[in-house]
Amino acid sequence: MRGVLKYQVRHTPYTMGHDKRRVKWHSEGQIRVTLWSNRKHLTREMGEDTRDGTQSSWFKITIPFGKKYDKTWLMNSLQSHCSVPFTPVDFHYVQHRARFFVQDASAASALMDVSYKICDEENKKIPIFVNTSAVPYSVRDKLAPEKMEQLKLTMSKRYEVSRKALDLQSLRYDPDLVGHGIDIILNRRNCMTAALQIIKMNFPELLSLDLHSNRLFQLDGLSDITQMVPTVRILNLSKNELNSTWELGKIKGLKLEELWLEGNPLCDTFPDQSTYVSAIRKCFPKLLRLDGRDLPPPITADVDRPDLIKPYKERYEGSDVVKSLVLQFLQQYYLIYDSGDRQSLLGAYHDEACFSLTIPFNPNDPDPSSLFEYFKYNRNMKNLKDPNLRFQLLKHTKRDIVCSLSVLPKTQHDFSSFILDTWFQSESMIFVCVNGVFKEVEGRSQGSVRAFSRTFIATPASNSSMFIVNDELFVRVATTCESQRAFSITVPTPSCSSEPTLSQEQQKMVLLFSMQSGMKPQWSQKCLQENEWNYTRAAQVFTMLKMKGTIPEEAFKQIP
Structure with missing residues (x-):
């Protein structure tokens, strides 16, 4: 049996060397590459002598462009598709390729059968090339x-x-x-x-x-x-x-x-x-x-899975369920958004999601540069006449979206300012609108308070979670009244006069811990104090006690 592949070429043809392929010209500027069949070819080559006079039983497995794949994912994919168990030896990356060795003709043959049968996350089929090989270095130079x-x-x-x-x-x-x-x-x-x-x-x-x-x-x-x-x-x-x-x-x-x-x-x-x-x-x-x-504890919605969104299967049972889901989603989303590592938001978006950013159009604005860091990303249709630029500023795919979000100024959102509305929902879609304020925490506009309005359109995923399919963000300069009210709500401290007043940093820790844990501020403060304000240790203790079910129900906030 022979497999046939066609490749377009524009340069002088060349021979394929020692890997036993045949190269022939084909009509219309193509070449035809014929690959030898799996088992028959490998069995024949097993009889060839190596330089030291012994028969070779080693095979080199090469994955072109394998450098872009994680080793664990690649090995697990190969093992799960391969009909014969194998032990990879000397896995390493060479330029753009991934390479390892096996010492079993049946495993080598089975690996060749897997070629083009595994797809990566971009749905591209992964080729696998198998050749006889000398003994790998780690085996040949094995310690006595x-x-x-x-x-x-x-x-x-x-x-x-x-x-x-x-x-x-x-x-x-x-x-x-x-x-x-x-x-x-x-x-x-x-x-x-x-x-x-x-x-x-x-x-x-x-x-x-x-x-x-x-x-x-x-x-x-x-x-x-x-x-x-x-x-x-x-x-x-x-x-x-x-x-x-x-x-x-x-x-x-x-x-x-x-x-x-x-x-x-x-x-x-x-x-x-x-x-x-x-x-x-x-x-x-x-x-x-x-x-x-x-380090601050990693922010994830679930300890064992990377999804940012909580399970969505009960969303039709009543408005309280939807409200709880939306609140959890927004808390997780903005905690990650403000953490400085926005790459972690990849899991929140659908692969083909869209994102756009808009700032106000006001020709009479006395200070048009006040939102200068957002201006070049502005897709406001009133002042953007170039259709090509409008298309470029509409970000497609989750990777482009997160890359765009990552270059925007670092922020701190005021959760107490949020006004929420879920103005449409169906079995296949939910619309969430959130308004509030945030301040920039670094750069030329550090400390500046901004008002924002954001609309998320989300859809259920196959694993009972949901993905954002459309994200529209509007940013403006906050009014004087909005700036004065921003971040004005502090965490209540114990009423007993013998208890010290919490510092501003401790208040922030309590608020963040309360949002992440779902506990009331007083209980969050108690947990942090008992762990000497070590956030990581407090989070670990909370997780352990919650798993044991020893935290009383009154410690947790009730969704209104």
Whole structure:
């Protein structure tokens, strides 16, 4: 059996080299590429000798443009579609490709059968190429048994049982290894593979791994940790030579809660701390501490799933249900919007959603520059005559929308100012309008209060949630009265005079905790005080107690 593919070409044809394809000219400026069939071809090539005179039983699996796929997603997709279980060896990215090896002809043949049968999130079919290969480096250069035994003894001395923590800091210079003439350089794939194998066999419940000061400049070898030691929650990579967050993407399958990166060149590539935190959290959404500093708890509507919107299946049972749903949605949406990491709003939008921004048209405005940061995104039809520009300013797809939202000024919305209306709903759609005020928290207009009106049109999704399909935002300068009333409502403090008055920062913490937890301000304040105003710890305690059902019902706010 032969598979036939056609490709348009404009340049001189070339031969395909060692991968056993045949290339022929075809009519109308095309070439015909004939791929050898799976099993027959692989079985025949298994008999070919390698350079060292032994028969090859290794196969190289290549995914063109595989660099854009997360390793965990790609491996899970291949495993679920492949008819034969396989063990990937030496998974790594080469330029734009993803590559790994298998040592089983039946698995290699089955993987070739999966080619063009897996679709990515853009609904593009993923090709898979299979070729015979020499023995992979990590296997060919595998540590000798006596070296493995000494490395195991050295790592055992560095393991702390009570904390389930392994300290591999400056491992190369460990006296026990140097004294035996063993050179362990963790940048080498065979060395990192050996270390991970020892961890998997001897410390399978490892929680904390310290790789401080190992001169790591790439994490290809460490990427196997997501399958071999997925229990790791604390990882120290400080004082290495990592230059890009791309390297961190190779291990983002870990559910890290604490990460250390200080002392790596990549830390100097960000303009400020918030941008740095945002970039790292894209790889590790559940991260609670970075470089020893507590982070605000990750904002999600559900602990186990990334959807921002709460389940929507009961929306037709009465107006109270719809009201509760809308309030939860708006709280989650604007808490994320104000957090500084608006990329997390991707889950709130439909793939083909639209967004537009409008500011007032007033030719007599004495200060037309007061909304200058919004002007270039303004799609007001009164003063926008160019049809091409009108089309460009109407943002399509959720990625374009979130990119547009991310460049708008950072904000803090006044939840107490919100006026809501759900003026239309059906089985397939709901219209939500919200009016209120916010202030800008940085830049040339820092402290300026703006009034806004926003209309969301949302539709149910297949997983009983809902997505925004249309988002229209109108922004104007707040009136003097609106500015005076903005952020004027404070959290009530205990009436007892012996209790200290809350600071402004503590009041904000109480208000935010109350919105996220659903508890009344007094109970939120109590939870924060009992945890010494450590927001992360208070959130963890709240989650644990709520799961146990020990929080009384009167602690929670009632939806009016």
